[in-house]
Amino acid sequence: MAERMSDKTVRSRLRDALNEPSDTDIGEPRARRRTPEMLLGLLLVVGGALGGVVVFQRSNDRTVVVGTARELQRGTVLTRADVIAVEVGALPEGAATPAGNAGVLLGQRLLVDLPAGVPISPQVVVPDELLGPSEALIPVALERGAVPSGLGRGDAVRVVISFPNQGIDAPPPQVLGDVVEVFDITNSDDFDDSIAVTLRANADIAVDLARAERVQLLKVTNR
Template structure:
């Protein structure tokens, strides 16, 4: 009877697997777990598009900011309101940085001092830019004209606020007896060139431009205090 010798490398005792093979199997399983591939990331087109849009928007805003700061110019503007005919003073003016339309004939900031002493050719509100058409070098009084000051209380002036450039008439008022008479009261046409309120007596000195030939008569009537001022049409 022949007895085969058991393979010492494959079996042991009751036919189980040798310990070294069991250890190799556990190591292989551990290696497989260690190299498990990472899950695939899902691409989201909406987020990608939003990121691209944000980058483009940032670039556009940067370009706009650079363009805005690089295209501004220093020009002259009004610090306070100046009415037509008023003399422009240093305190009326300031410089501002703005982006300009080439069609505007603004005054550069370095020429601000040249405007001092000139007159407003029209009413100009505080904060508005000054252009060449807004000012004039016309001297007051003009040749052949005179300026006369007439002091008037509020009761002898129109309730509407007077402005430089307004056309008015100075009307002779009755005497103490209040006798108007049959003839129309004498009047002198004039143009307002300035207003100077006096807080002490409540009167306002109105500077009026009249022809030289009527200046003496207007001054004499104004000295009596028996005159009133009438505002005529402002339509031009």
Template sequence: MIALSLGLIASGGAGVVVLLLQVGDRTQVVTVVRNVQVGQVLTEQDLGKASIALDPAVKAVHASDLDQVVGKRAAVELRPGSLLAPSQVTKDSLMKPGEQLVPIGLKPEQIPATALVPGQKVGLVHVPAQGEVETDKSSDDPPRTLSGRVVKASDAAPGSGIVVVDVATSADDGPTVAAWVSAGKLRLVLSAPDGR
């Protein structure tokens, strides 16, 4: 019995040692220390380092790779206190040559319930006002639709629920989209992932 007890104590002690070693296994990762807007270039002042016990399922930028993310752009809005993930930065500009950025304020019924994320392709659909008839189109013609790409979407404004979506579109289409927004004749639809 004494030998069995000693064996159990020894095995329990070994388990505690293994547990302590696992808890002590910490990883140096990159953190966000101040707000960074979508498309903003990251600087060393925006980022910090922390030593944490990192779950293998969590994708985080290791502190040794800090120099590789400085100078890249934020693909999403970054908030202080969060870990920086590789998918949150991009080397590409969110605006391409020949594009215009059109801010679109949309009521809840004018946008999909699905959260809009930077880079998402959208259709900008011209919808006549209620009771309005477009004389240059037959009733069977589909509504005019222009293509765009989400650059940033704000949170819904308290009370009104209005969401402001910054959409990149071609320079030729930008003024048309702005006119549709001004007249309240625009709806936003999500495009399929392959763009069709």
């Protein structure tokens, strides 16, 4: 009986031994699992190093463009005193004027307000046209309430004249001619009720402005 049990035990152990993987079989799968992890780690290290090189190269990508020497208001006609060289990083094409092309900006009129030290894009300037044969610069003193808020040089306006002092016999308010341009505007201190505006317009409206009892400007936004 003891011998038979011993034989069964031996056979059982043999079967178990045949079904169990050897040391070599166990080691190989573990080695294969570690290989992708090692490759992934190597790729991350190499990729990080390359990324550092790209960032370093981009940070050194500098260029010199034309910038504002001081704060400039829209309507300003650019002169040499208004521009300086400014060093900047990479900018989209057309966002600035190269320093070598500074001459093309001189004599141009700004369409927007610009703070000091910023690049001047060719998109924010227009040629400063000379007065036409029938045009004139016409100065007018206006009440604060007759000037639209935020009005500045280069803005387009319509001129309205009225005669409030004539009472019930006064003619209705009249809109004069075509759209005209604000050539200059001077805001006096807060204690003064008038604002000096110079209009670039047809010379004929000067007579109408002179006879009007009240002049009002209406800003034109979609010209």
